[in-house]
Amino acid sequence: MPEGDTVYRTAADLRRILEGKVLQHSQFRTPGLATSDLAGRTVTSVRSRGKHLLINIAGTATQSAVSIHTHLKMEGEWHVHPVGTRWRKPAHKARIVLRTSTHEAVGFDLGVVDLLADPDAALAYLGPDLLGDDWDPAKATTRITAHPGTTIGEALLDQRLMAGVGNEYRSEICFLRGVHPETPVADVDVATVVDLARRLLWANKDRKVRVTTGNTAPHARLWVYGRHRQPCRRCHTLIVRATLGPPGQDRSIYFCPACQS
Ligand SMILES: [Zn+2]
Known part of the structure; x- marks a missing residue:
């Protein structure tokens, strides 16, 4: 079952392939976000906060920075693999696809998917993060x-x-x-x-x-x-x-x- 350690490790996996990279393609397969497109945008950082995962995207001349906020809940998982590799779960379970020139990250069965303008404010209600740099x-x-x-x-x-x-x-x-x-x-x-x-x-x-x-x-x-x-x-x-x-x-x-x- 996904807990803080799972999300911490997932963030590390995603960081390796996404951080500092430009997204060539993005797809949100959730109601309300289906028209969102982050292609051409740069991933600045990936981090976990308790059981929440944040993928931070740089702003551009015309668009503000934004953070992809996801939560695994009971069943969710992220898979990362080289572009062109066959997915290990059925496509209809995919909620997000993020692709760089070399890798693809696919979030399956995610319990929460949204885009946040100010993730720190949105997650300010959380208590101290057991695996956070600021653990207290x-x-x-x-x-x-x-x-x-x-x-x-x-x-x-x-x-x-x-x-x-x-x-x-x-x-x-x-x-x-x-x-x-x-x-x-x-x-x-x-x-x-x-x-x-x-x-x-x-x-x-x-x-x-x-x-x-x-x-x-x-x-x-x-x-x-x-x-x-x-x-x-x-x-x-x-x-x-x-x-x-x-x-x-x-x-x-x-x-x-x-x-x-
Ligand atoms: Zn006993």
Whole structure:
């Protein structure tokens, strides 16, 4: 599932082929942007901000600078390949095509696609970015502790408090801290949770496969996420799957009822 580390790595992949390059062709396959054309424009930078990806395009004599803002949500991914190479996903799933003289970047199944005149203002609501150059653990801790009655499981997913953690990481973080996900923030050592989140995302930012156990074997990578009714790797109690989140936005969470009581 795409989380902050996935988007960070995606930005690095796109940066390698797009940054400083002139777009020969662009296509937006989303309602509202179908007539947008960035051909002839230069990509100035590519960066991630939490789970958001920004591809910044230089202005011209007659057009202002603009930023392509995308979010992978549950299913999205970007593929990069030399021009003329066959796509690895069906064309009808493509939402954006950007082509330079040598490479093509195709965004498939993207959850959000829009063009922003001022991306910093548009994303100003996000909390500190766990993988950002300006990462600030004290600020993240302060933002989370300002919600003492919220469960830690919900607070970890709230991108306004801290940006980058998704559903897999929140289960893994709660397990590694020995905290039940429904524990109120007031009863949690938030600074150590924030520190752990940073270390986990940082360790995984350059990996293709996410690992929280230190074991890269396919069925041993995670402590609890996706392991409903399987024995806890520490105490052999069966892992439980529940849902946790605001009404209508509840998502699966996995925990060990013994280790996290
Ligand atoms: Zn356990």
